Amino acid sequence: xxxxxxDVKLGTLGSGSESSSEGSSGSLGGAEATxxxxxxxxxxxxxxxxxxxxxxxxxxxxxVLLGAYRLWVRWGRRGLGARAGSGDESPAAALPRMKxxxxxxxxxxxxxxxxxxxxxxxxxxxVFDVTKGSKFYGPAGPYGIFAGRDASRGLxxxxxxxDALKEExxxxxxxxxxxxxxVREWEMQFKEKYxxxxxxxxxxxxxxxxxxxxxxxxxxxxx
Numbered sequence: 001x002x003x004x005x006x007d008v009k010l011g012t013l014g015s016g017s018e019s020s021s022e023g024s025s026g027s028l029g030g031a032e033a034t035x036x037x038x039x040x041x042x043x044x045x046x047x048x049x050x051x052x053x054x055x056x057x058x059x060x061x062x063x064v065l066l067g068a069y070r071l072w073v074r075w076g077r078r079g080l081g082a083r084a085g086s087g088d089e090s091p092a093a094a095l096p097r098m099k100x101x102x103x104x105x106x107x108x109x110x111x112x113x114x115x116x117x118x119x120x121x122x123x124x125x126x127v128f129d130v131t132k133g134s135k136f137y138g139p140a141g142p143y144g145i146f147a148g149r150d151a152s153r154g155l156x157x158x159x160x161x162x163d164a165l166k167e168e169x170x171x172x173x174x175x176x177x178x179x180x181x182x183v184r185e186w187e188m189q190f191k192e193k194y195x196x197x198x199x200x201x202x203x204x205x206x207x208x209x210x211x212x213x214x215x216x217x218x219x220x221x222x223x
Contacts, residue, residue, distance in 0.1 A: 102207035112148030122200040129195040
């Protein structure tokens with residue numbers, strides 16, 4: 001019994017050793033498999049990482065190109081608009097400065113921008129050359145109704161209708177104090193921006209005679 005027991009124990013031990021050996025071999029194989037799988041995973045990860053960086057670089061380049069295109073479109077259009085505006089104002093720029101003189105209503109109406117390139121209008125008895133603002137005061141401009149006319153009443157009442165224009169001389173005597181102050185403010189604004197040419201004559205009033213010296217002095221003040 002003892003010997004048998006010893007055989008059983010030896011057999012058991014032998015079986016255990018073999019099992020351990022097989023287990024060790026299995027573990028080694030698993031480790032090798034794991035190592036092999038890890039290599040593939042690392043390679044795949046490296047590939048994905050490299051591909052991700054490439055995609056990121058492509059996306060960044062695309063964003064830069066898109067931003068550059070948008071800037072080109074925005075500023076390019078502005079540049080074209082500026083050149084177009086310059087082209088519209090070039091006839092006015094080519095005109096010589098008008099010599100100082102006075103105007104009757106009939107004479108003023110000849111300068112409405114449709115008969116000649118030059119555009120004049122009157123504010124509070126003063127005549128201004130607004131040709132360089134032709135996009136506003138030209139025939140197609142939003143304030144073209146004032147071209148060649150006395151714009152005082154329309155500016156004082158903020159009215160762009162023909163009702164704000166009188167065919168005869170308008171002495172503005174029916175305007176209230178607030179409206180007259182508005183007329184004076186408009187007069188100052190036109191003096192700052194446009195060339196003052198002369199006076200709007202009342203009916204029967206004689207025009208003044210301006211010397212070249214006076215004309216040059218006024219031009220220097222405006223410059």
